[in-house]
Amino acid sequence: MLDERHCAAPVASVRDLKVHFQSKRGIVHAVDGVSFDIRDGETLGLVGETGCGKSVTGRSFLRLLPVPPCILAGGSVTFHTHVVCKACAGVGCEACDGTGRQAGWDRSVDLLGISSEDMRRIRGDRIAMIFQDPGKALNPTLPIGAQIAEVFLQHRTEELIALAGLPPDTVGAIRRFASQSPRFGDGWLLSLPGPRRAQRQRVEESLAKMVADALAETQVPNPGKLMARYPHELSGGMRQRVMIAQALACNPDLLIADEPTTALDVTVEARILELIRNLQQRRKTSVLYISHDLSLVRRISDRVAVMYAGRIVEIGTTAEVFANPRHPYTRGLMAAVPGADTPRGKLAAIRGTVPELVDPPAACRFAGRCPHETGTCRSNDPVLEAITPSHSVACFIDHPAQSGERPTYERVTK
């Protein structure tokens, strides 16, 4: 892709990702040849309408898709893990500017190819995900504290042991225990083999402190009290904060946020966005932010990718895409949002609906809804190409097909 020479190394590179689903009607091409980079420390926004493949793309990173019906039909998702700061073992210190990392990559893996065991190690530790519905992501039967403790027990066992001053050979026992019954605060450590009572208590105390610190990061009042409460006792905004605390507990390199504020009131949404933005900037976490809300994505992203019917149709810096949207779909989306001066009844609607993604033909996916389409668009499939070093678009208006006529814009006016 075009913008590579311009930028820092990406933390993740998606190349020609194809994710399909078996259905009664045929093979649904939910994600159909998607390529993009997430650069180190950036927030990349992914926008588009319902069903265009945003969530499937996001879930592919962590392989959180049901197989079957899901078929990983091709492509790769390369992920680079950072070198952990030697001075603080990832906790954050002065030497690493609080990020817990050093410059450079530790290793790179293809997330679609690694073993389930490796994926478990990465999930929640190096890559974390937050969802629209924290009610579903949180366990209703466990208190908040226990759920966050679980993450530490899985991924931060050595530190925990060190903090509590226990011998290193207890690591295995704790990890095994955590994967079997991750209950925290019920004195479950008493049933651990090996360490003596005082030491166990130290593990609990260290764990409680780690959990409280993680919660405090999300600016919840009185984290100590919150730890004992159950998800259903909390408001939507508070649950979302808990989920963010859980996701960021291990200081991941990449956060995938799938519409985390869609179910919230705008007043609460504004606070959560601010929180994500602050944490992201402080820790230099990279974020893939999925949303259908243009004004929100504009606010939170450094770059934006616009997705339509399983493809990325436009990608670029937020400033460029919003100041100079080139793809007719991007323009259509922007024009459809009611503005202060839009005359009533004169909203620019995009005609028709998103096409079925069953065996799509080799044509522009937006053909049929596009006000600029020509014969070329129905017989050729446009690919993403650069129009500036940091802005690409997949449309024949900017990149005429070898053999066809070239459509021209009439400026979309509101």
Place this chain on the structure above:
Amino acid sequence: MRAAVAPQADDLILSVREVKKHYPIREGALQRVVGHVRAVDGVSFDIRRGETVGLVGESGCGKTTLGRVIAALADPTDGGVHYSMDGEMRRIDRLEGKAAQTFRRNCQMVFQDSFASLNPRHLVIDLVGRPLKVYNEAASADLVERVVELLEQVGLGRQHLFRYPHQFSGGQRQRISIARALALNPEIIVLDEPTSALDVSVQAQILNLLNDLQKERNLAYLFVTHDLSVVRHMADRLVVMYLGKVAEAGETQAIFDSPHHPYTRELMAAKPDLEAEANVEIRGLEGTVPDPARPPQGCRFHTRCELATSACGWEVDDVIRWLEDAPGMFEHLVGVERTTEFAAELAFDNEDAAGLLSMAVRSEQVPETMRAAMRRLNLDGTKVEIEFEEVGEVELTVRDDGRMAACVLAPQEVASWKSP
């Protein structure tokens, strides 16, 4: 008497007067009523022929409940909705027989969730044709033609007659709901978040459609939404609700130009336009909407209002709320004995905690205006006596431009306030 409650006007269709809707909270094996959720707690406004009134507010503030009362799908606990019929305003819950039928025909409701509101086992022809059948408006061949006509009005057609709801997209299902609401040629439609579940491109289609239909039929809409850009686009007048009450009401344009209520201002600041500068300041609100079973005293918004003055209703609950989030004290609170909402004795299990609290409420740890509203603070061993100035409910007042707002501050003070 009726005329005294609700002003007469030629173009008035509905007049909502002091409407309350309280839901009992039941507990225990005997299902004893232990309190009431005050979902709607005294709301008044008018709807005129052919106009759109927007109803906005955070989730849980009572919009749907109010919409249901207006559409006569729920009875108010107190107050009433008056409907203009044969030149007089009549309370809809007292209508009987033919008059009640006339109202039900003339006031329809469209719900947010078209999945839940359209019976999945019925064909489109039955869904849209049902009101026509029930009111003996049409039968057999005539019915089919009437339904086709309605479908065509909402951009669907004959080919859709014999399909089930699940065979349509969200936008199409919302069109079916609208066609059904139009069947009996109503005067007013209550639209409860009709586009909230839709994508912007489909939302644009539906909003355009609603506007066309309004023009053709001189329809009035009560448009419930939480999306301010939608309400600015659609509504002539606006009602902003907070915790069961009206915070501000008036001409949409005037309110957007200069909100008189801090809550309205915060709602607007939370979601900037696509057209706004990219770096425009965005603010959210602290905390959540309080429990509508125990609404705050004075101004209901004072628990979250950054402009709150000492006259806004500081009370015992504010101290308790503050305590809940203050580690090292709440655990030691063993009893609260209230004389009123404004005065109480807080008992702790040790003197240190009591001392800490009495120091804290004198310090920067609590808002200055809260301290200013404190009439008495008495530390007596493990007990802290606390008393605030008693304040009545902050009422809606009429402003220069005819709008109403329920805030003790002058409009300039609200407008010039900058977040610290």
